[in-house]
Amino acid sequence: MQQQLTCEQVSALLTYYVENKLNEPLKKYVEYHLSICPECSEKLKKLKKIASNFNEISKKIHEEDQDFENPYKTKQYEDFKLNLSAYIDNELSDEESIRIKKIAISNPIARKDLEDIYTFKRLLHSSFDKTKNEARQDYSKNILNNIYSLHCTNKLDPFYLIMTIFSVIVAVIILGVVNILII
Secondary structure (H helix, E strand, C coil), X not given: CCCCCXXXXXXXXXXXXXXXXXXXXXXXXXXHHHHHCHHHHHHHHHHHHHHXXXXXXXXXXXXXXXXXXXXXXXXXXXXXXXHHHHXXXXXXXXXXXXXXXXXXXXXXXXXXXXXXXXXXXXXXXXXXXXXXXXCCCCXXXXXHHHHHHHHHHCCCCHHHHHHHHHHHHHHHHHHHHHHHHHC
16 A cells, blocks of 8 residues: 655655655655645646746846846946845845945846845745645644653653652661661
8 A cells, every 4th residue: 555645745845856856665655645636736737837937047047148248247246146145134244235235226137136036035935924824734833742742651650659659668767767776
């Protein structure tokens, strides 16, 4: 019998499946789930379409870059590209941020790059929020509950607890009697 994966598990594995980075048994489990689950199959189609569109856009941009020399691609623009990620993540000093803003204002390519990055960032955040809201389980809460339940099952049996207390009391009485007899 084929092991069943949940939709959440398959969703988490889809990018690895598309990139062919799953081992054979796991790949077969995902394929089996995709064969019986129309929702996950649809997610796979969308993911493949997004990857295909991304590859086409990347090729087109690369071809355009090679077709002509753009006058806006200067050393200043190259510096802008190197610091763009740090700028987006607010990791630059105030002076560096102002310099990046000036480049974005004066250079149309830099401005377009900045707009594209912000659009992509908003898309990622909205996708994350949507996925987070669609999740049916809070995995961290589930893990903590499992740890707590394991911790609780390791409690001593009340019989053994009473026997231990009784043994300690008897040992103390015997030591007291021996101590009295020795004195």
